[in-house]
Amino acid sequence: MVYPAEGAILGVNTTKDRLTEMIGAALARARLSGRITGSSVARFIIELPKDPTHGDYATNVALVMARDEGKPAREVAAAIKNELAASDEFSEVNVGGPGFINFRMAPKFWHGQLRSAAEGAQAFFLPKLGSGKRVQVEFLSANPTGPLTVGHGRNAVLGDTIARLYEATGFEVTREYYFNNGGRQMKVLGASVRARYLEALGEKVEFPEDGYQGQYIRDIAADLVNRHGRALVAQTDLETFRAPAEQVIFADIHRTCERLRVHFDVYTNELDLIAQGKVADVMAELGRRDLLVERDGAVWLRGEPLGLPKDEVLIRSGPEREPTYRTPDIAYHIDKLKRGFDVIVGVFGADHIAEHKTVLAVLKALGHSTAAIKTVIYQFVTLTRGGQKVKMSTRKGEYITLDQLLDEVGADVARFFFLMRKSDSHLDFDLELATRQAPENPVFYVQYAHARLASVFREAQKAGVALPNDPAAIQLELLSEEEIELGKRIVRFPEVIVECVEEIEPHRLPFYLIELAGEFHRYYNKSTNRIIGTQIELSLARLFLAGLVKQALKHGLTLLGVDAPERM
């Protein structure tokens, strides 16, 4: 018997887990009594039926067993159903459709769930999944060659939110930024600054063919002119120009990250890895395993023994013997593994897939387990305004920077929008919708629900209605069916969080919050549902429920790094 299914995290007692246990026990009894004969291992699931009339939970256990049992699924379902332990938690258990077993939970069950949610508070909303476990999340990792783009924004927010999800569920998280400061691109950066510097002093220079065109290069050059005058005119060492540029650009990146509510604990860079001999170690190890070949003056990684489509250059030809991008990246990943994290998450743009596969293949070839490494790939971002694409050309330095986006929409909207899509999907960022302060903008829709609830609590205080500390004192029996439905959605909150963490798919949370906010707005708008009324016991029960909705919204928004306003 395999249950719970793979991926389930021990220690979290969701309703699904409890049902799984009960069904497992019923199966065992049915087997003892001979009503089920097959010995096969049944991999069944507990799901939430799309159609609520089917019940609160359903299982396909009979369907997956029917073949081995040699009996119609409905018959198997009936046999299992009969062995289910009697429980006053169910109001109804029946066999439906082709052989599903449907469970309808009794109101009493939901009352209990809601009470324990209130008692558990933090522990209920944010289950401790990773006690004692360490996670490293590498994200953004933009090289300091220019301002952050909108695409970087998606990376930063994805990585940060993944980190927040782990953190909130009890993992010890390291947020890490890796960058290259020794490669060719950085030389181009130095050359670009030098050219602008000389230009500013009236010297005749040719701008590097693939140099960085943006205004920020001129600003950095102008600063050098201010500080050093003509002293650097004869300086040909590009490092003189590259280093200050890196500093200035990084300061800029930090500022932008701060605006996005993103920070890092550790920065790792290429030059340090080289200086520490870690890159040389990788090369030596690869050499020992006969995975290198010299050709055209360069050192190549042999693709064939690793199952890769082609050889890759690791050390460039030429007197400087410079490593390519992937060489220090391999060293970096080995370094991550050696640091003993339980989970290592990398957030990379779609253009890095092939390179990352090479890195993983090398790690395996060197005898490392890559089981802990989880890769989140995200597709590119397109900006649209009223259905029209906003043109972006990185080469000419004509692009909307992340800063400009933040100027226009703010951190709340930017973060929410970046997270609203599955990372695998292209993201269409509609600036027109994003800047609208109206209900059709989902960010405000969710925030407004929270602000409304905050207002309700202010009104309750004015009216002298206060929730007792002990949830047992509240008469939840007074809640209507509609209110119980709202409560069921709150009970789902921790399940959504578990899914987000297990699948590393933060987009599920914004979707959940939009649904929860929607259900609350609809409830709130009915005149018969006034929370604060003349019947004190009913008011307390409703306020209790409202408090849980508010907490769910608050926890959810906080996990997304979005503000949960008390007033709007």
Place this chain on the structure above:
RNA sequence: GCGCCAGUAGCUCAGCAGGACAGAGCAGCGGCCUUCUAAGCCGCGGGUCGUGGGUUCGAGUCCCGCCUGGCGCGCCA
């Protein structure tokens, strides 16, 4: 040409481990504020799930082919 990702309503996208009649938001039209915030709610339509096969009791979901779009296939990162 090869590899990866995607193709679901007019638009942007969900669809949890294959499950019971395919969902949401936006856009369009029409309603609702002496009432805890109208940044809200209610009502009305609209889809051969790109396409052709296959596996299965059951396929938007898995497998294969084809079509379309994005990304990659540098001694760039």
